[in-house]
Amino acid sequence: MGITERIMGGENATNSKTVMGLRKETIEGVLWSIPYLAVFTVFLIWPALKGLYMSFHTYPNKFDLTQTEWVGLQNYVELFRDPVFYNAMEGTLLFVAISVPALVILGLIMALGVNRDVAGKRTLRAIYFSPYVLTVAVVTLVWGQMYSQSYGLINYYLGFFIDNPPGWLTSPDLVMAALAFMTVWWLVGFNFVIFLAARQSIPERLYEAARLDGATGWRAFKDITLPQMRNSVVFVVMVQFILQFQVFAQPYVMTQGGPKDTSDTLVYYLYRSAFSQQQFGYGAAMGYVLVAILIIIAIVNFKVIGDSND
Amino acid sequence: MTETTSQSSIRARLNGDTVRNVLLHAFLYGLAVLMAVPYLYTLSRSFQPTELLRDPRPYWIPPLAGEPITLEHYQYLLNNTLVVEWTINTFIIAAGATLLIVVIDSMVAFSLTRLDWPGQGLVMGVILASFMVPYYMNIVPLYQIVSDLGLINSYWGVILPAVASPLGVFLLYQFFKDIPVEYEEAARLDGFTTFQVYTRIILPLAKPILSALALFMFVYNWNAFLWPLLVLSNETAYTLPIGLVNLYQGNIDTPGLHMAVAILGSLPLFIIYLIFQGQIVRAVQMQGATG
Numbered sequence A: 001m002g003i004t005e006r007i008m009g010g011e012n013a014t015n016s017k018t019v020m021g022l023r024k025e026t027i028e029g030v031l032w033s034i035p036y037l038a039v040f041t042v043f044l045i046w047p048a049l050k051g052l053y054m055s056f057h058t059y060p061n062k063f064d065l066t067q068t069e070w071v072g073l074q075n076y077v078e079l080f081r082d083p084v085f086y087n088a089m090e091g092t093l094l095f096v097a098i099s100v101p102a103l104v105i106l107g108l109i110m111a112l113g114v115n116r117d118v119a120g121k122r123t124l125r126a127i128y129f130s131p132y133v134l135t136v137a138v139v140t141l142v143w144g145q146m147y148s149q150s151y152g153l154i155n156y157y158l159g160f161f162i163d164n165p166p167g168w169l170t171s172p173d174l175v176m177a178a179l180a181f182m183t184v185w186w187l188v189g190f191n192f193v194i195f196l197a198a199r200q201s202i203p204e205r206l207y208e209a210a211r212l213d214g215a216t217g218w219r220a221f222k223d224i225t226l227p228q229m230r231n232s233v234v235f236v237v238m239v240q241f242i243l244q245f246q247v248f249a250q251p252y253v254m255t256q257g258g259p260k261d262t263s264d265t266l267v268y269y270l271y272r273s274a275f276s277q278q279q280f281g282y283g284a285a286m287g288y289v290l291v292a293i294l295i296i297i298a299i300v301n302f303k304v305i306g307d308s309n310d
Numbered sequence B: 001m002t003e004t005t006s007q008s009s010i011r012a013r014l015n016g017d018t019v020r021n022v023l024l025h026a027f028l029y030g031l032a033v034l035m036a037v038p039y040l041y042t043l044s045r046s047f048q049p050t051e052l053l054r055d056p057r058p059y060w061i062p063p064l065a066g067e068p069i070t071l072e073h074y075q076y077l078l079n080n081t082l083v084v085e086w087t088i089n090t091f092i093i094a095a096g097a098t099l100l101i102v103v104i105d106s107m108v109a110f111s112l113t114r115l116d117w118p119g120q121g122l123v124m125g126v127i128l129a130s131f132m133v134p135y136y137m138n139i140v141p142l143y144q145i146v147s148d149l150g151l152i153n154s155y156w157g158v159i160l161p162a163v164a165s166p167l168g169v170f171l172l173y174q175f176f177k178d179i180p181v182e183y184e185e186a187a188r189l190d191g192f193t194t195f196q197v198y199t200r201i202i203l204p205l206a207k208p209i210l211s212a213l214a215l216f217m218f219v220y221n222w223n224a225f226l227w228p229l230l231v232l233s234n235e236t237a238y239t240l241p242i243g244l245v246n247l248y249q250g251n252i253d254t255p256g257l258h259m260a261v262a263i264l265g266s267l268p269l270f271i272i273y274l275i276f277q278g279q280i281v282r283a284v285q286m287q288g289a290t291g
Helices: A002-009 A024-055 A074-080 A083-115 A121-133 A136-146 A153-158 A175-200 A204-212 A217-228 A230-245 A249-254 A266-275 A280-306 B002-045 B050-054 B072-080 B083-114 B120-132 B135-148 B155-163 B167-176 B181-189 B194-205 B207-223 B226-231 B240-250 B255-290
Strands: none
Touching: A024 A280, A024 B083, A024 B120, A024 B135, A024 B155, A024 B194, A074 A280, A083 A121, A083 A175, A083 A230, A083 A266, A083 B002, A121 A175, A121 B002, A121 B255, A136 A153, A136 A175, A136 A249, A136 B002, A136 B240, A136 B255, A175 A230, A175 A249, A175 B255, A204 A217, A217 A230, A230 A280, A230 B255, A249 A266, A249 B240, A266 A280, A266 B135, A266 B226, A280 B120, A280 B135, B002 B255, B050 B255, B072 B083, B072 B255, B083 B120, B083 B155, B083 B167, B083 B194, B083 B207, B083 B240, B083 B255, B120 B167, B135 B155, B135 B226, B155 B226, B167 B207, B167 B255, B181 B194, B194 B207, B207 B255, B226 B240, B240 B255
C-alpha cells in the first residue's frame, strides 16, 4: 500500500535533481537497500536457485563438488521410490498431527483463561511463555531425563497409578507422542501470547451487546471470540504447521529416529542424506519436495480455515 | 415467597460464579506449576551427586544423610569443558547477527517505504515471497555456498545466513509505512538530508519496535540449532546449543552433568528474559498482528 501511494503521490519537490540522468532519490534508495539485498541474494535467493540445479545432478566425488553429473529427474524419481522417505514422511505427519492441534488449542485455552478476571496475570504470562526462550538443546536434555525409564520423573509418579509405565522414548507407539508433548511445553507460549493480544483487542462492547441479547458463554465464544480472532488463528495454525513439519532436533538428539525408525522425520532424513551420506543432489531434491508439500499444506489451510466464517 | 426464591437464586448464582472463579484459578495456576516442574527438576538435580540421580525416586528436597548437595557437575564443566568459550561464541554470534539485522533491515525498510525509486515494489514482492521458502529447504546448497566462501567454522558462516532472514524487514516495513509523511516533509523543508531523516526522525520513532525486534533476534540466534550444527564442526567454535548436545552425546551416563550444562546454557537468556520480558513478548505479538 505504501508503495502505490508514494508512486501515485508523485514527485517530491526536493528530489528533482538528477545525477547522470538518475534522480538523486533513486540512487539513495538503491544505496540504502544494497546491504540487505546483497546478504539476501547471496544467502537466500542464490541457494534456492543453486538447490534446484543441485537436485538435477549427482556428485560422484564427495571431496570435489565441482565434479557434477547431470541426471535429470533421477533424484526425484528415486526419492518417490525410497521407503525411508515414506517412513520419514509418516513420522513427520504423525508428529504434526499430534503437536499442531495441541499447540493451537492449548494456547487458545490459556489465552482465554488469562484474559479473564484473574489475579497475577503477569506472573502467569511470564511462566507460560518462558520455555519458548530455551534452546531446543536444553529442552531435549531435560526431557530426556524426565522420560527416562530407569530414573525418570514421569514414570516414577505414573508408577503410583499404573504398573510398569511404558518407556516413552523406547516404545514405537509412543515415541512421537512423547516428542510432541515435550514440544508443546516448549512452544505453546508463542501461540499463547499471540492469542492473548488478539483476544484483548476485541472491543468489550461486542460482548455487552451480546449479553443484552442473552448470548453468553459458548454462544459468545462461537459468535464473537472466534470470528474476531480468526486472523490470529489462521496465522498460528500456518506457522505451527510449517515449523512442526520441519521438526529435526528432537529426534536427532533424543532418539536418532528410533526405535525401529518410528521417530524419523523428513528434515532429519534430509540432514542424514546430505551431510552423513554426502548425497548432495538427493538432499537438495528432498528440500524442494519439502517446499512443495508445505505449499500444498498452506493452500489447504487457507481453504479450510481461511474462508470458513464468511 | 417470590422474594425468597429470587434471593436464593442470586445466592446460587454468586456461588456458581465463585466456584467457577476458583476452578479457573486452580486450572491456570495448576498449569503454571506443571510447566515449571522441568525447571525445578533440572535445578535440583544439577546439584545432586550421581548416586542420588540414579535412584528412580526424585529428590525434591535432598535427604539429610551423606553429602546431598554437590557442585561437582558445575566444577567439572568449568574445568574440563569449553562451556565458557561456547558462551562467548554464542554471545558474539547472537549479538553480531542482531546488530547487523537491526541496522541493515531498518535501512532497507526505510528505503522501501520512505524513498521513491523504480522497482521497489518488485523488490518488496521478492522479499515477501521469500517467506514461503522454508528455512531447511536451503541448507544443502547454502552449506556449499558458505563452504565455497571459506566460512565454515567461522562466526560469519553462522551470522550472514541469519541476517538474510526477511522477518525483520517485513516487521519494520509494516511499521515505517504508517509513519505520517508530514514529519518527513517538514524536516526536508528544514534542509534535512536523507541520512538525517533516517537517524533523527524515523529511528527515534521506531525505537520501541527496534528494541523488540533486537531482543527477539538475539534470543532466536542464541538458540539456533541446525545451522550452527552444520557450520561449526570444530569444538572451539561451537555455540552453546551445539556444545550442550555434543557433551550429552559424549557423556550419556552422567545425568548430573546434563542438568548442570542445561542450567548454564539457559541462564544467560533467562536473565535477559526476566529483564526484557515485555519486549520479547511484544516482538512475538507483532508477528501475530501482521500475519
